[in-house]
Amino acid sequence: MGYTLAIVGCGVMGQALLSAIYNAPKASEEAAKYYPSKIIACNDTAASAELVENLVSGLKPSPNGIEIEIAIDDNERATGEAKVIILGLKPFVVEPVLSQIPNSDGSKLLISLAAGITVGQLNQHYKKVSRVMTNTPAKFGYGTAVVSHSESVESEEKALVSELVSQVGTCLELPEKNMDAATALVGSGPAFVLLMIESMMEAGLKMGIPLKESRQCALKVLEGTAKMVEITGQAPGALKHQVCTPGGTTIAGLCVMEDKGVKSGIIRGIEEAARVSKELGQKK
Numbered sequence: 001m002g003y004t005l006a007i008v009g010c011g012v013m014g015q016a017l018l019s020a021i022y023n024a025p026k027a028s029e030e031a032a033k034y035y036p037s038k039i040i041a042c043n044d045t046a047a048s049a050e051l052v053e054n055l056v057s058g059l060k061p062s063p064n065g066i067e068i069e070i071a072i073d074d075n076e077r078a079t080g081e082a083k084v085i086i087l088g089l090k091p092f093v094v095e096p097v098l099s100q101i102p103n104s105d106g107s108k109l110l111i112s113l114a115a116g117i118t119v120g121q122l123n124q125h126y127k128k129v130s131r132v133m134t135n136t137p138a139k140f141g142y143g144t145a146v147v148s149h150s151e152s153v154e155s156e157e158k159a160l161v162s163e164l165v166s167q168v169g170t171c172l173e174l175p176e177k178n179m180d181a182a183t184a185l186v187g188s189g190p191a192f193v194l195l196m197i198e199s200m201m202e203a204g205l206k207m208g209i210p211l212k213e214s215r216q217c218a219l220k221v222l223e224g225t226a227k228m229v230e231i232t233g234q235a236p237g238a239l240k241h242q243v244c245t246p247g248g249t250t251i252a253g254l255c256v257m258e259d260k261g262v263k264s265g266i267i268r269g270i271e272e273a274a275r276v277s278k279e280l281g282q283k284k
């Protein structure tokens with residue numbers, strides 16, 4: 001019962017997946033089969049392995065009985081033992097590392113977190129590939145993950161990916177052609193939202209509200225507004241108009257933001273991030 005999951009490259013994102021899968025609540029009888037009995041966290045240096053050690057030493061026993069092994073410079077052995085492999089490497093090391101860990105019988109499932117590396121590129125090494133783009137809020141269980149699969153990934157394997165990856169937050173499937181856009185929107189997205197939070201905090205500060213309270217206001221406005229859009233299901237534009245009193249403060253502020261090109265700046269910025277993601281995938 002159970003299988004081995006190897007996380008090759010267990011840094012920021014690898015550790016987010018590691019702790020989310022390890023800490024997942026006790027699975028139903030139906031979902032239990034998707035959980036590994038053992039996770040091997042693989043890094044190439046003692047320094048990065050020590051960071052995993054620190055994380056693991058603070059964990060309580062896994063509700064699904066998962067064990068963790070920490071490995072250094074041992075990718076070949078770990079991936080040989082694993083049925084499922086999560087690649088948490090930086091994009092530029094994906095190709096050399098995959099060349100060192102051949103997938104002899106083509107049965108293993110590779111789940112790649114690497115930005116810009118296409119399913120087609122990964123398919124040159126592994127037949128069954130799921131490409132995942134997630135983001136740093138995953139470390140706190142509030143991540144968003146977009147997944148696309150190669151043709152040979154079967155429905156049970158898709159369900160496994162969805163079960164494991166959704167432990168970092170929300171997981172949705174999109175075709176591979178949308179992955180560069182998803183990289184920009186989801187992967188880089190937190191940085192764009194942080195710019196908004198920082199700008200709102202500094203606006204409060206500029207007008208005399210202390211930093212701590214400005215921060216609290218900015219965070220709660222963002223959180224509350226996102227919830228409002230989610231709960232009502234209404235278009236953001238319609239909700240925006242509800243906030244605008246005729247001749248009032250909100251429409252005045254929005255007009256200045258339109259003059260400054262805030263909306264097109266956000267759209268073009270996300271588009272630019274997607275363009276760079278595509279370029280990353282083309283670099284060898």
Ligand SMILES: NC(=O)c1ccc[n+]([C@@H]2O[C@H](COP(=O)([O-])OP(=O)(O)OC[C@H]3O[C@@H](n4cnc5c(N)ncnc54)[C@H](OP(=O)(O)O)[C@@H]3O)[C@@H](O)[C@H]2O)c1
Binds near residue numbers: 010013044048075
């Ligand atoms: N961070 C984000 O916000 C974010 C968001 C979306 C997607 N991603 C994607 O997630 C992937 C990982 O990013 P990250 O931020 O988690 O990077 P990271 O923190 O640098 O983690 C990469 C890990 O891989 C290890 N490593 C390097 N070479 C290795 C090898 N040959 N064998 C085994 N392990 C090796 C590194 O160890 P050493 O440091 O000791 O070399 C490090 O622990 C990237 O492809 C990135 O595009 C990241």
